[in-house]
C-alpha cells in the first residue's frame with residue numbers, strides 16, 4: 001500500500017472541514033515531501049473543496065504513519081480551506097516549523113481563520 005492509498009483509506013474516518021461530510025473517496029495528491037514530512041493536497045469528493053494537509057511521519061514506515069495518524073486529534077483543526085495566498089503563507093510557516101503535525105495543529109492561533 002502506498003502512502004497515498006493509505007491516506008485515502010484513512011480519510012473516510014475524517015470529515016471535510018467545509019461540508020462536514022466524510023472524506024471517503026477524496027482525491028489525495030502529494031504536493032511535496034521532504035524526509036518525513038508530506039505536504040498533501042486533499043480534495044473533498046462531496047463539495048470539491050481543496051485543502052492542504054501536512055503529515056509528519058516518524059520513522060518513514062507506513063505502519064508508523066498509521067500510528068501517527070491515529071494518534072491525532074480530530075484533523076479538522078489542521079485542515080482548513082485556504083486560498084492560494086494562504087498556501088504560500090503556509091509554506092513559509094511550515095518551512096520554519098520544527099515539530100510534528102500533532103504539535104502543528106495545537107498551535108493556538110493556527111486553528112481558526
Ligand SMILES: [Zn+2]
Nearest residue numbers: 016019044047
Ligand atoms: Zn466537503
